[in-house]
Amino acid sequence: MSEPTRPAAVAAPKPHAAHEVHHEELGFWRKYVFSTDHKVIGIQYAVTGLLFLLFGFSLMMLMRWNLAYPGVAVPWLGAILGDSRMPGGTMLPEFYNELGAMHGTIMVFLGVVPLAVGGFGNFVLPLQIGAPDMAFPKINMLSYWCLFLGGITMLASFVIPAGGAAQSGWTSYVPLSDIAGGGQTWWLVGMIFLITSSLLGALNFITTTIQLRAKGLTFMRFPFFVWAQFVTAFLLLLAFPPLEAAGVMQLMDRVAGTSFFLPSGLVVSGQALTNAGGGNPLLWQHLFWFLAHPEVYVLILPAMGIVAEIIANNTRKPLWGYRSMVYSLVFLGFMSFIVWAHHMFMTGMGTAMAAFFQTTTMIISIPSVVILTSLIISLWGGSIRFNTPMLFALAFLPMFGIGGLTGLPLGLNITDIPLHDTYYVIAHFHYVVAPGTIFGLMAGIYYWYPKATGRRMNELLGKIHFAGSLVCMNIVFMPMFIVGLAGVSRRLADGGASYDFAQPVLHWNVWSSWGAWTLGLFQLPFIFNFFWSIWNGEKVTENPWEATTIEWSAPSPPPHGNFLGVPEAYRGPYEYSVPGAPKDFWPQYEV
Amino acid sequence: MDIPYTVEVRRDTGLTNGKIGIWLFLASEVMLFGALFASYILIRTGAPTWPRGDTMLNVPLATVNTIVLISSSVTMVMAWASLMRNRFGTFRIYMGLTILCGLGFLVIKYFEYSAHFHEGAIPSTNNFLAIYFTLTGLHGLHVLGGMAVNAYFWGPGAKLWKTNPTWFTNRVEHAGLFWHFVDLVWIFLFPTLYLL
Numbered sequence: 001m002s003e004p005t006r007p008a009a010v011a012a013p014k015p016h017a018a019h020e021v022h023h024e025e026l027g028f029w030r031k032y033v034f035s036t037d038h039k040v041i042g043i044q045y046a047v048t049g050l051l052f053l054l055f056g057f058s059l060m061m062l063m064r065w066n067l068a069y070p071g072v073a074v075p076w077l078g079a080i081l082g083d084s085r086m087p088g089g090t091m092l093p094e095f096y097n098e099l100g101a102m103h104g105t106i107m108v109f110l111g112v113v114p115l116a117v118g119g120f121g122n123f124v125l126p127l128q129i130g131a132p133d134m135a136f137p138k139i140n141m142l143s144y145w146c147l148f149l150g151g152i153t154m155l156a157s158f159v160i161p162a163g164g165a166a167q168s169g170w171t172s173y174v175p176l177s178d179i180a181g182g183g184q185t186w187w188l189v190g191m192i193f194l195i196t197s198s199l200l201g202a203l204n205f206i207t208t209t210i211q212l213r214a215k216g217l218t219f220m221r222f223p224f225f226v227w228a229q230f231v232t233a234f235l236l237l238l239a240f241p242p243l244e245a246a247g248v249m250q251l252m253d254r255v256a257g258t259s260f261f262l263p264s265g266l267v268v269s270g271q272a273l274t275n276a277g278g279g280n281p282l283l284w285q286h287l288f289w290f291l292a293h294p295e296v297y298v299l300i301l302p303a304m305g306i307v308a309e310i311i312a313n314n315t316r317k318p319l320w321g322y323r324s325m326v327y328s329l330v331f332l333g334f335m336s337f338i339v340w341a342h343h344m345f346m347t348g349m350g351t352a353m354a355a356f357f358q359t360t361t362m363i364i365s366i367p368s369v370v371i372l373t374s375l376i377i378s379l380w381g382g383s384i385r386f387n388t389p390m391l392f393a394l395a396f397l398p399m400f401g402i403g404g405l406t407g408l409p410l411g412l413n414i415t416d417i418p419l420h421d422t423y424y425v426i427a428h429f430h431y432v433v434a435p436g437t438i439f440g441l442m443a444g445i446y447y448w449y450p451k452a453t454g455r456r457m458n459e460l461l462g463k464i465h466f467a468g469s470l471v472c473m474n475i476v477f478m479p480m481f482i483v484g485l486a487g488v489s490r491r492l493a494d495g496g497a498s499y500d501f502a503q504p505v506l507h508w509n510v511w512s513s514w515g516a517w518t519l520g521l522f523q524l525p526f527i528f529n530f531f532w533s534i535w536n537g538e539k540v541t542e543n544p545w546e547a548t549t550i551e552w553s554a555p556s557p558p559p560h561g562n563f564l565g566v567p568e569a570y571r572g573p574y575e576y577s578v579p580g581a582p583k584d585f586w587p588q589y590e591v
Numbered sequence: 592m593d594i595p596y597t598v599e600v601r602r603d604t605g606l607t608n609g610k611i612g613i614w615l616f617l618a619s620e621v622m623l624f625g626a627l628f629a630s631y632i633l634i635r636t637g638a639p640t641w642p643r644g645d646t647m648l649n650v651p652l653a654t655v656n657t658i659v660l661i662s663s664s665v666t667m668v669m670a671w672a673s674l675m676r677n678r679f680g681t682f683r684i685y686m687g688l689t690i691l692c693g694l695g696f697l698v699i700k701y702f703e704y705s706a707h708f709h710e711g712a713i714p715s716t717n718n719f720l721a722i723y724f725t726l727t728g729l730h731g732l733h734v735l736g737g738m739a740v741n742a743y744f745w746g747p748g749a750k751l752w753k754t755n756p757t758w759f760t761n762r763v764e765h766a767g768l769f770w771h772f773v774d775l776v777w778i779f780l781f782p783t784l785y786l787l
Binding site: 132133134135137139199203204210211212239240241244245259260276278279286290 | 595606611612620624625633634713715722725729
């Protein structure tokens with residue numbers, strides 16, 4: 001059989017010559033709001049993510065009041081939030097649960113992921129690979145607006161008449177969430193929007209990376225940040241659909257009265273449920289953690305990518321062990337799909353299953369250690385420039401290190417069981433995500449701000465922001481290790497005040513709370529700096545940090561289409577201090 | 592500004608953007624339906640009793656539906672092949688038939704659903720019906736989505752044929768890949784739910 005031959009009319013792809021010369025000026029709405037330009041969408045994502053981070057943090061600052069001073073009334077807060085939440089200024093436990101569930105949901109799905117993946121991925125990745133835009137600009141826009149709708153749904157759930165927002169924790173464990181108030185349904189609908197947004201974004205990132213990279217930019221010449229986003233996109237693409245399936249099933253349980261997650265003979269408040277029964281509550285946990293463990297790496301990998309870029313740039317040295325870092329990254333992405341049940345040792349899964357999952361968990365810690373160690377060794381012998389992005393990147397290393405090392409006891413069945421429901425877990429993963437990931441993201445904002453705006457952020461304000469945040473983060477989270485090791489449960493609205501055994505450590509709750517509020521104050525210089533520098537920052541040219549990667553060859557800010565010429569990569573990403581070169585950096589591109 | 596490799600293939604990967612995009616999308620769809628099938632297995636193995644599908648569901652109607660969907664996959668290929676042979680008129684006929692097959696599938700599904708509801712067999716009755724309605728409902732939504740895309744290429748989207756036939760042919764091929772996937776899901780659903 002011969003291959004079907006194409007007639008001449010079909011064979012030759014017609015170049016859109018007519019389109020190229022015809023450049024119409026877009027109106028305000030198409031240019032800044034419903035834009036298909038990856039840079040505008042990236043900034044939209046980043047600003048949305050930052051606003052949600054602030055909002056989610058505010059929920060926590062409110063919770064911290066009740067944890068430090070349980071039952072003490074704040075009359076003016078009662079007047080603002082109303083009698084259904086804080087009657088007379090005293091926080092109801094139901095409202096505390098709303099705040100807790102929504103703090104987790106918002107910080108993870110609406111704060112860090114939109115900023116790390118949507119924001120930095122969209123803005124930086126196409127520039128770093130020398131692409132004119134994302135592979136599917138319209139899908140990119142759709143992805144942002146799905147996130148926006150999901151965010152609006154989550155916010156609206158606070159004010160709906162049917163009993164406020166979701167109260168069953170960010171994990172929405174069943175059967176509790178199946179029988180919870182109306183806010184849970186809104187949570188599920190919101191999550192379906194957010195999952196759709198992530199899926200559309202992920203397939204766009206993968207396609208863009210494979211197809212639109214510049215000539216000469218082979219995979220092993222990718223900046224580490226591109227690799228990090230590439231692996232992250234695969235995690236989002238493959239791990240999110242099972243949570244979508246679980247969300248659909250929970251929605252069916254709540255709306256159509258099915259019993260996917262409701263076992264037979266369930267009694268709630270002395271009343272037997274009339275559902276058919278026969279469901280399996282553990283099924284939800286499996287599907288949830290099948291997403292949520294890879295999600296942990298979705299949170300951390302982009303930050304690692306950013307930190308790697310900044311460390312190479314500011315030590316003026318190539319990254320130490322670039323290849324092993326890349327291989328570790330890919331291996332880590334693969335392994336993250338088979339460790340999920342280490343979040344479920346408390347379910348009594350049996351020693352065989354526990355042995356499997358604690359083994360994979362110990363294995364997955366190896367690539368993380370390889371990456372972190374490579375980054376630390378990269379500092380060796382460098383003449384380090386201590387600018388604001390570098391300070392945040394440097395702080396990321398020990399903070400993420402503390403978070404990672406304190407996770408080891410949680411990965412082993414025998415030590416996880418006494419620690420699992422305590423504040424120790426909160427301390428552990430917040431060290432990974434707050435002074436870890438968020439410091440990485442802050443570093444990225446200071447680092448690529450000049451590319452986005454053409455101006456540098458103020459260094460003094462940046463250093464105040466950095467120093468204050470570093471100290472406060474540790475005041476917030478270090479005491480939680482102590483409280484957790486004393487055995488205080490992480491699910492109490494009063495922070496343990498009702499238990500005798502917790503009395504000796506309760507004063508640490510006050511430390512954490514004051515740390516959190518002070519941390520809030522230290523974000524003010526950042527917020528001011530972020531807006532003030534748009535108009536008043538020091539003006540810069542296209543490569544203010546004297547960096548080597550391709551995004552620095554585009555004008556700052558890059559025009560529509562990004563590059564003035566056609567970018568091409570001639571060498572690896574981190575050719576700093578090459579012996580015999582005229583300058584201490586030798587870009588991937590040639591001007 | 593035009594995005595490279597929208598129409599022409601990139602030489603080192605041998606693919607267009609759309610081809611990679613649709614396969615990645617299908618990979619995520621595999622994970623979505625895979626999770627639901629896994630849930631089905633877990634709930635069924637944990638249940639003390641489980642009805643055989645043919646005692647609760649209409650196997651003859653579902654068999655007809657299987658034939659209808661497989662036929663629609665054939666006409667979908669023929670629609671794309673017509674474009675490859677530069678026969679736009681034949682494309683319209685085959686694409687129209689594909690859409691009609693999809694419609695036929697949904698109509699038969701509607702009769703099945705309404706018979707169940709009439710007998711009082713609704714999702715909350717038991718977990719067999721719960722997973723049946725969830726899986727077939729989600730599959731039905733995919734059929735509807737595929738039909739919407741196909742109808743777009745049959746109608747307004749066909750304008751692209753005049754200006755850029757290669758691109759149009761590629762887009763029909765990608766729509767076809769999705770359509771075959773939806774068909775394939777049904778090929779798994781039918782024995783799992785109706786026969787086992």
